[in-house]
Amino acid sequence: MFQCNPHKPKKEEAEHPVTTKKKSKEEIEAAKALKIKKREEEEQQRWRWWEEDKYEDGIKWKFLEHRGPFFPPEYQHLPDNVNFYYNGKVVKLGLAAEEVALFFAQMLDHEYTTKDVFRNNFFKDWRKEMTLEERVLISDLNKCDFRELHTMHKEKVEARKVLSKEEKLVMKEANQKIVEEYGFCILDHHRERIGNFKIEPPGLFRGRGEHPKQGMLKKRIQPEDVIINCAKKSCIPEPPAGHHWKEVRHDNTVTWLASWTENVQGSCKYVMLNPSSKLKGEKDWEKYEVARRLKSCVNGIRQQYQQDIKSKQMETRQRAVALYFIDKLALRAGNEKEEGETADTVGCCSLRVEHITLHDLLEDKDCVVEFDFLGKDCIRYYNKVPVTKRVFKNLKLFMKNKEPGDDLFDRLNTCLLNKHLSSLLPGLTAKVFRTFNASITLQEQLQQLSNMTDNPAEKLLSYNRANRAVAVLCNHQRVPPKTFDQSMANLQSKIDGRREQLALAKSELKLAKKEVKAHSSDGKLQAVVERKKKAVQRCEEQLMKMEVQATNREENKQIALGTSKLNYLDPRISVAWCKNMEVPLDKIYNKSQRDKFAWAVDMTGADFIF
């Protein structure tokens, strides 16, 4: 005799005493009820800013109050028994040099520390932190032995993992206290979550790809480096004891609460609000509205750039071809970058001759352009695209008499392009094409792929496939997780196991049916048949679910769906689809995504069209 939990049909053996199971079941129910109640409360407290009037142009808030950013703890000297060695001898480093040495030691397992650029940059900056004595002594990184520091660090990480439940809870509560105090601000009478209220701790700069500055020391930020922005009439945040702010200003035309200049690239860093905030949400909404405006005039714009390709002006022709790429391939604008300051990556306007190859004929297609370049974050863009004859001819022209390293569009830059675009439609820039093409693709794909008659798993697979089409368009890639092949194999063996189980269940059902025939009108046997039938059905459902999961995972191997979902797809398309398909929203958006898109969830009906 056993109970079968409807949520876990797989567990069929009565391994546990019924009493404990019952209890935990009740507990689960109670927890669920609590969650629902909490969610409802949250919903009631939510600021429905999308129902309010907008501020006049440029004003971002009328009141802003916060506690200032949260600073990381000061560095503490290493314990006495942990030593750094130079040339085989113990060297006791001063506080500053030791801290930086530890940054390097912590990364010893990482590939970074084997790269020459990284090592040289690190060593140069490290020496700057040394005392004169240290600097005289330590002149060769290869003679430095950080292994004891490295081991200590690993042990610390390990120790944190094996803490008892109680200790972990204490830490969690301490963290929550910090979030409560520093993680929120008051903006126009509403409590809003801050995104990154923690000051970035010092460390070694890690760029993406072959970054010329990798390994440089990212210095500790002091309150003296930080500018605070808040309302004049608010309670001004208190700097840490013994310190003062660089400046306190009251600029309500910007959205940041604090800012500082980072020393490696000299760029500004900001403390800003969480994506669920009004300030971010309103901007997001506006972004999709501009993209929808583009939708209504994109045909005209397309016609125009097709015409412009024939223009007598070289500048116009280049602009037209670039726009053709941006529209068709969802390329980024491609601003110029300072050479030697960052990794060598490009976008549309900054493409060089070496990044494309022209094929009059390739794989049965005429006029094929082969793209191969590193884009944002050094993600490779590789694509073979058939283009119109006109575009093809122009590309040949643009490449004539140029070296591989020369700009493809030598008469064009993003400023020129965007000026042209904004003359076609106010607010139109190159990146709007990415948003527009991403969202329209999602809408079309959902329309094509999903059917009301599909089962829930199939509907979700279709949604993911539509999402995936967008991710492919936008070239959102990821490195397959290290465990990918293994986990795929695991899933497959699970599927195989389930298949066998299904076969078994089927034959048992047959047998049971025979029995019934033999001893007709035996009620008990009839019940057995019913039970076996259910078992078969359950098995089939489970199998189907797993197979869909396997398909989805395989197709997702190198594709990252998150970025497009979060930044390119008008959430109203997804909300409307859920309503039409009767799919619960939380199947496609997790908690923070629902928070971010609260405006869309609230205002969108099943009839929404992008």
Next chain:
DNA sequence: ATCGCAGACTCAGAAATGTAGCG
């Protein structure tokens, strides 16, 4: 007037952390 550059903001994947489901 224009041009370059700082400033402000969005977008990006990796890494860290949390959690659920499994044996």
Next chain:
DNA sequence: CCGCTACATTTCTGAGTCTGCGA
């Protein structure tokens, strides 16, 4: 029942886009 692991979510901060201002 409990620890472990795989997967999901969150955090982190670097890398883009684009605007507006001052020389």
